[in-house]
Amino acid sequence: MRYIRGQNMRVQRTTSLNKRRGLKASIIVGSFSLLAAVAHAGTATYNFDADPSTQLKIVGNNPEPWKNAGGNPATGGFLAITYPQGSQYTGVLFPDIDTGKIVTAFKFECDLRVGNSTGDRPADGFSISFARSTDPLLAEIDGGGGSTGPFAGGVPEAGSTTGIAISFDTWSGNALPDGPDIEGIIIRVDNVTILKQPMPTRHGACADTTSLQTGPRDAAYWAGGGEPTAPEAWAGLCWQPFSVDLDGSAKLTVKYKGKTILNQFQTSYFPTPGRLILAGRTGGANEHTHFDNIKLTTVAVTDAAPPTAPTNVKAIAQHARRIKLTWDAGTDDSGRVAYEIERNGTLLPGYATGTSFADTKVKPDTSYTYKVRSVDPGQNKSAFSAAVTIKTPPEVSTFQAGVMKWEAFKDIGGTALDPLKDSDKFKNNEPDEVRTVAGYEGPTNIGDNYGARITGFITPETSGSYIFFMSTDDNGELYLSTDDKPANKVLIASEPQWGAVRAWTAADRRPGCPDACENRSAPIRLVAGKRYFTELIYKEGGGGDNGAVTWIKEGDPLPANGSPALGGKLVGSFADPNAGPPSIVSQPVGATPPAGGKATLSVSAIGTAPLSYEWSFQAFGERAASPLAGATTESIGASAPGIYSVTIKNEEGTAASGPAMLIKEGTLFIEAEDFNFGSGNYVKDKAIGMSGTYAGGSFSDLGSDADAGIDWNNPGGNAGQPYRPGTGVAAGKPNQHPDGIPRGSFNVAVNHVVGWNDAGDWQNYTRVFPQPAKEYSVIGRLSSGGNAINGQLDEVTAGAKTANQTLKKIGVFKPGRATAGWDIMEWFPLTDDAGKPVTLSLGGEKTLRFTTQPGANLDLDYLMFVPADGGTTPPPGPKIDKITKSTGNNIVIEWTGTAVLQSADAVTGPWTDVAGAASPRTVPIQGTTKFYRLKQ
Incomplete structure (x- = not known):
């Protein structure tokens, strides 16, 4: 709603009591309490008709984050996260309308106006987050923090690392903690991506649901010297509704421009206090990002009845650096229980939302004692379970080709290397985390305020003089030994400030370039078949983080920026082949099989057993890869031309192979x-x-x-x-x-x-x-x-x-x-x-x-x-050709190929065969969302 002219913008709060929740829950779970919880509904509305700075914490370098006119309607004001101006950042922290209560459900609604960048490509994006009260981002913004720091991936457009974060990413090219971003909408829950919705149309029409922008780019306005903050700069853009709805069962629905992007997706979100955050930035490219008519509705709970304690707690040491706990569930009148874990008398951060927990912050040959207790949505806690003690085994390693050892030393601030080298944990060789990584490259964009070390061996296949190249974010040093002994290592290259991912030959922030670039070594004579110890150390303060090494033989072309790091048989390290997340030691290799023949594609990986394999295939001309039915082993036979890849999983993580291309003979x-x-x-x-x-x-x-x-x-x-x-x-x-x-x-x-x-x-x-x-x-x-x-x-x-x-x-x-x-x-x-x-x-x-x-x-x-002849191309697989509106309240699904039609209420399943279905199939519209697919 809009308040009468002349009044200040205000927050409208409504609180009501709902005493039926406790009764309903007690019937479902058989609790003895008939009134264990009281739910409070809170509502806050922001229309920006007056300066919002008295209600909201607004930080950044945007000189005019509020306009008193030009909103929706035009007589009212609006909140501007960005204008089409370079290197702009705005962060907005909203008040806690529930005063610390546990938020079990919320709905965020607003109007958005996005677009009209000065150049053809807009950047960088913005985010809407409902962050947990413990998120460091709240303190960062409340303290006036800048555009980097505790955002996911170190970028404001990615949003918070806790709670619910919705990213409107208008420039792909960054890396999130669990994979690359896209140009579109990215939805994450507690730092885990649950949806990437591509929106590839730039500067689409107002209602174009394939475009993040809400109107076209006005090139003539910018060519005429237009002012970024003048009303004419957004005259061609419209307002469009956006909403995020998390219900009491943790199902998430997201809508934009009247289209449902995510519908009742079951998340693992567990209730805590939380606050709303908006953030966004521009870079060299830019665009408008405007908000109006924000409404936040929450359901917060006060609950006095504690849950029952978990029982039957068991522990198993899966390997030297991983202990897995399991237990029988506790119960609560709310029907929802999470768990806190105590290790050696210290409570671990966060919650386990299931009945198992893997502790990877353990050391080899060490004893640990664990207790577990239940927590309900009202933050009531049970007594701890009986204690269980277990000892990890000693670490046993063998030499593995194709991998390197990566170690992280956490909670060390700054970008310089000295604090890392001077820390006790580094000097005493006590890393907080150890991984086996494929090739001479560490994980990318995984955190802030840590130091890393990659160690292993290089074995050249041919004798000659080699030039090494490194790229790290932030400062880094590369060492190489004269033999396989670490004691003989010498410094051969360094990163004076920071480099982008695999920025081997970039001159940015390397003052010695082009004649004496600090990040590359002098030519070093190496002998074929001889093993040389090598070490890369680097520091991460905030923002992006990466570290990698490659080489060339003297006289060869310089490595292209972005080209892969050293890998395969050229590198190796000592590792436990049966421990840790999957690491690929041998990638699948493409092939050109003879006409009518097949190629065998294989992958080799190490990691905690069991490892699962999921092969995918993308035919040339197809937009995306699809799973290959039945292709679940290390090796597969293949004859269809296209791109093959494999994803390997275990309990500890996932590894994705590089692509292997299969082409017809004579291509x-x-x-x-x-x-x-x-x-x-x-x-x-x-x-x-x-x-x-x-x-x-x-x-x-x-x-x-x-x-x-x-x-x-x-x-x-x-x-x-x-x-x-x-x-x-x-x-x-x-x-x-x-x-x-x-x-x-x-x-x-x-x-x-x-x-x-x-x-x-x-x-x-x-x-x-x-x-x-x-x-x-x-x-x-x-x-x-x-x-x-x-x-x-x-x-x-x-x-x-x-x-x-x-x-x-x-x-x-x-x-x-x-x-x-x-x-x-x-x-x-x-x-x-x-x-x-x-x-x-x-x-x-x-x-x-x-x-x-x-x-x-x-x-x-x-x-x-x-x-057009030669080679063997199998007939195309089944494909849904079209879905059309039919007479009455029906749709018609048509497909080609031999397959079984399946339906589900959610994209994640479960999927059920549609009995007797043949193409074309008429399906009634029943007012609820249905998903259909073909099973071959």
Whole structure:
């Protein structure tokens, strides 16, 4: 509601008593208490018609977080988290409307206005969090804290690490504690992601549910020197509703623009006191983020009856650094119980919401005593259970190739290394956490205020002089021994400030670059087969964190930023192969099986048994990978062309493999960066992807501006051109995403994309195709930042060495949509204008042209030419083709392929076969959400 003009903005609070809760709960669980709990409903409404700073704690560098007009309605004010201005941050802490009571349910509602960035790509995003009262973020904002610190992943748009956090992430590229972010809405509960909803359309229409923004970008306004905080800057944007609803059974519902993003998802959230936090930031890119008509409704409980104590507590030492506890559940009149655990007389932080707990903060060959007690939503606690004592075994390790030892020393502040080196736990070799990691790289973005150490051995396959590269966030040092003894290690490189993830050759914050970059070593002579001890230590203060090492042989090309760290047989460490989360020691390798044949794809991993394996497959042209039915072993047979990967799980964690590409025999590649030069010339004396292995780089430094209009037309945007510097074409952007490197049975080592392609940009590619001519289908690997993919492939039938060229249209890459971001590549088939895949006959020397069409803005990685004959492609799997509204209150589901239709009330299941279902299937609409899938 809006208050009458002239009054201050106020918080409206309503508290009521609901005495039926205790009665209902007592009947359900058979409690003797008929009135054990009292629920309080609180409501706070904020309309921002007056300055909110008297009610809210607002921090950051936003000079005008409140406007007294321009809200919804326009006569009222609004809260501005960001404007389209660079490097802006705002954090807002709301008061505790329940005065410390336990919040069992809440609903947050507001109106949002988002968009009109000064550039085409907006950034960085904002978050809405209901954080637990113990979250350090509350104290950080209350104390005026800045844009980094105890946010998830160290970024405000990710929200809190406790409670419920909703992230509106408008710029993908950061890493959350449990994986990468996306451009879209990310929902997390207690720092665990439960949904990533891609929203790839940038600057979509007001009601476009595929767009985070609530209106188009006004390029003309910015071209005319528009003011970011003037009303005209948001005139083209509308207000759209947003809501988060957590009910008393911990089921979560999220809605935006009238669309349900998440519906009654069962979470593990356990009630505690909490407070609302809004936060957001911009970077070099930016946009508006405005809030109005905020309403927070909570249900808080006061409960006097304690739960019963857990019984039958048992402990087992699974290995030297992990103890697992199990117990029989306690009971409570509320029907909900969590558990607190005491270890050696000290209460561990947090709750266990199930009847088991794994303690990984233990040391080898040490005894521990545990007790467990029940806690109910009102924070009433039972007596402790009987104590149980157990001793961990000694640590026994064997040498394992492909892995390194990673250790964390926690609760050490700052970015400098000295506090880490001077700490007792570091000097006494008493880490807080130990992991076995795949390759010479630590986990990324996992916390703040810690130091890390990675140790192991390097064994070169060939003798020679090697140059090492490191990248850490924050300060770091790299050591290498003259042999396998740690005592002989010497410092060979350092990180003076901080580097981005795998920023091997970046000059940022490395004052010695380009001539004496601190993060790279001098050439070091190493002997093949000899084992050398190595150590990387690095410090993390706040924000992002990472640490990794790679190398090159002297004289080889510099490693591309983003390329993988050292791994495989080149590294190794002593580890217990039966302990810890899964670590992959041998990745699946792509293949090019003979026509009609199969390839065997295998993975090898270590970790606490049992390990489970889940293989996935993504066919070229499909948008995402799907699980492979029955593929649950270390090795599988495969024949269908596409991308294969495997996820390995155990009780302690998950490891995802890199991609393995399977291609048909005879498949050819044209790398986008390898376009013609010198008026129709191309490389003829080196591999270029048309036969056998191609490591990339054959066109490096070739071409000049004189080739414009003959070999290419692409002014380059504002990207660099280190690969083809004389041409001006933006072919300098490394594409080292793991799925961009494989080419079947080989990988490219030097891989770039042609970026900044706008309407009318083109590149010519002359290649010699095998004779006799064959029929090929063509697949392009492309990405875009918001505009729909739209490219055309032509054959240059005459004049390829002149500016007067004759073109014959072959087909288009026009899927009618964008990808989820610039760096998120997808495979798209070449089709005719009607969307039907086309094949073309190619043999001998041909010149092909790729042209970016009007309205498009895209990056091109490569073109893949797949023989229309040869190879074995199984028939496509079952697929839901369409769902349509039928007569009456019904829908019709149609599918192809042999499969069983299943339904569920939630996307997580349980799933039930629909008896006798055949396509088409008519289903009544019953007013509740239903999910359908096909089981093969």
